[in-house]
Amino acid sequence: METHESTDCKRGPERPSTDGAVAHRSLLAVRELSVRYRLPNDLMLPALRGVTFELGRGDTLGVIGESGSGKTTLALALLGLVPTAEVEGVVEFGGTPLPLRDDRAMNRFRWSQIALVAQASGTGFDPVQRVGDQLIEPLQERRGLRRDAARERALRAWDEVGLPAQRFGHYPHQLSGGEKRRAMLAMALAGAPALLILDEPTSGLDSFTRVAILDLLRRLHAEHDLAMLVISHNPDDVRQLAQRALVLYAGRAVEVGEAHDVIESPRHPYTWGLVNAYPTMTRSKDLWGIRGEAPDPMCPPSGCAFAPRCTQTIDRCQAEIPALMPQLDRLVACHLGGLRLLLEARRLSKTFRDGPGPPVQAVQDASLHLGEGEVVAVVGQTGSGKTTLARMIVGLLEPDRGDVQLQGQPLHSLRGEARRAARRLLQFIFQDPYEALSPRLTALELVREPLDIQRIGNRAERDETARAALAAARLPTTREFLAKRVHELSGGQLQRIAIARALVVRPKVIVADEPTSMLDPSEQARVLRLLKDLQNDHGTALLLVSHDLPLVRKVADRVIVMEHGRIVEAGPSEQVVSEPRHPYTRRLLVAAAGARSQALRANGRAAPETVEAEAADDRLPAWKPPGSGREIQAGAAAEE
């Protein structure tokens, strides 16, 4: 990934934007392209709906989407290869409209102008003809070359993709998957096209071959004046190969922008989910799929197609299809303008003066934001001010300076009914459930209490909701259990009750202060997973306050590191863990690693911690090395 910065296409201001391209630079202009397949029963199946984009000469555009999003249809439609479909819209190539509906006329553009590297390169060659002959074939037929000239030209392309000459006369089944991919590429290059369409260029390849193919593609792009349309379900392919990215969902473009930005900081909820579902995107975080299923293309939702899976829907989402609108640096098709900013803390400061000593500057100038469905971890040792920050954010503590905006409303100046409504949106999970939960109440009452306070529904409904919340927190809902009180329950069970209690009012933001620190490692892992699981399902944003960086990186999207009341480092968790910039972050990581090996030496036994001391990290974290098979399995299971 480091290499791509150098070889990747130049990012400059001269590149055309999606809507207003410089005419002479434009190679491909797709306007309102819609494709509907005619099914045998004469029903029409929409695959692509009004897709618009432009591609300049030598430019690269990545098209990302799940299977069924219309990616491959787009590739085929540009070549006029969807014979059973109705195609609407205009595709201009080099300034003239392509005769998409005229199969014969399209032959002039295929391969020689727009070449396709098909998805199935494994089965993309005619099994009964030698691969070399299949490269020679179009050179003879389309270019009118004599056989030996065609052969020479084909061998040059063959050599260019790094295939040995003796493989040229082999049959397709004698080549490996990677070789076939290269041969397919050579066949496309032999025509010297201006545009190369790569449909899933790396799918099904092992990681070594994948890297080699990506390198090759970057090299070819740099050496030839070759525009590329990279179609992939893998955001990493697109990030590595494309300057710009277009995200497709249910046949519509939902987000268009710089590839790096779109993938690093997605704005559409779908892009966000997709990027988070990809193992190549993160080496430390667990995988969480997008909740729900892709819509049935035969009866798509009336409004936004992503609405049923989206966590931030408003009424308009069900009624109206959002248009692709400019949002800051890119185009996003969302009525809410993309992922909402749920909570924003601006320059919060707090100084404690009530002690005997000098005033303690607990938090200074701390700013953070929390988007829809995001998990942000605030990490630091005891006394770093993270708990103070968390308490100010939920409104338990008045800041000296700065303010907190919850969905655009200033939290600390809200009063009365508005304040109560805001409270419902913002829930807090305490470090110690023994202290946080009233010993007088039963398990059911504990979970029902927030509903009682918020006066949501009648008594029976509240009981039902509370039971459902307990079940969601993987707790039993038997009569015996519901009647239990705090002293009858284990720490893990209590923390789950606390989680159920926080979730029962369906908040948008949960702030959890060391939610697992009182638990033994296995219970800790289970509770954290549960929290992340519920967060994923509800789209709740989670602010996780912890001293345990190795632990929180498993769930956090971003990490904020605090030292002495100041934020010293903030960034994507992957980046903070693998390339820490601030010395304090490095110390935190080293200490955790040291503690781990120490703990391992101590036969894997770690004393349950009661007081957060200076050596807050001398605990065996309950995480396994990233990338171990069991975790992936567990991640997949949790997705279900």
Added chain:
Amino acid sequence: MRWQRTGPPRWLAGRCAAFVLTLFAVITLNFALPRMMPGDPITALQDPESSLYVSDQASRAALSHYYGLDQSLIVQYGRYLRGLATGDLGWSIRLNAPVSLLIQHRILWTVLLIFPAMLAASLVSMVAGLHAGWHRGSPLDRGLIVLFAGIRTLPAFFLGVLALLLFSVRLGWFPLAGAQTPFAHYRSPWGALADLLHHWALPALVLTIEMLGGQFLLMRNSVISVLGDDFMLVAKAKGLSDRSLKYRHALRNALLPFVTVLSIQLGFAVTGSIFVEAVFAYPGMGTLAFQAVSARDYPVLQGVFLVFTVSVLTANLIADLAYARLDPRVRTR
């Protein structure tokens, strides 16, 4: 443009071994089956209930001894194998002649009927199937399907009788029966050939039509499935002409399953020829078999079956070889 020479392919040895094994099994079955079936003429000779019962004790014993029925099965089997090796297929009960000689006289006529018919049917169904599959769903495709599916439902003997009634009885274009005009004297070999073809045309046509239906449907399906393959899309994305796509890629690949089934078709062609020959009184193996069945002439039936099964087996072997010619995946593993 051969980049590698594959040595004596191992698959070829495997195929030949399988062929020999199957052949042996077939020969053995051919020996065992008549002996397991009730009602053979020799049994009938010994059965007091039967009309063929030979009442004289000595004659019965002589007959049994002649046909080797007084020997143990192993000895009978040994004699049978020895007979086969020397080309002795037994003695026809009905015609009182060696079976091998009977077959020798008849086999050419059947070959003359089956092979041209198969060749013609294959060519026609290949071309028709390719075009129907290529233009799937078009009026041409639908028309051809109705036509060939219709043909397929007609039994060979019905088709034969129909052809006889129409072309020979009503129109008088073709002779009614036989393979040659009896007692004719030809002034030149060309006259003989013309007479031969005149007799041959109608049964060959019926047999061709009989095989056409199945082969057409097979070819059409095979083409359609090839058209859905990824490499066809890739080839199309190269901007190749329909001609190249159709003949160089679609046809070549659609032929693979077609060739396989062709050898199986030979078995059906043999059955078909029995009916067709019977209807046209054509003096081939089919008529021989047909008459042997009515007369319970078991040695003849046995011989005919042996010839038929061996030829089907050989056809399979040839199909395997042809398949390897067509499909490099078999050849260069």
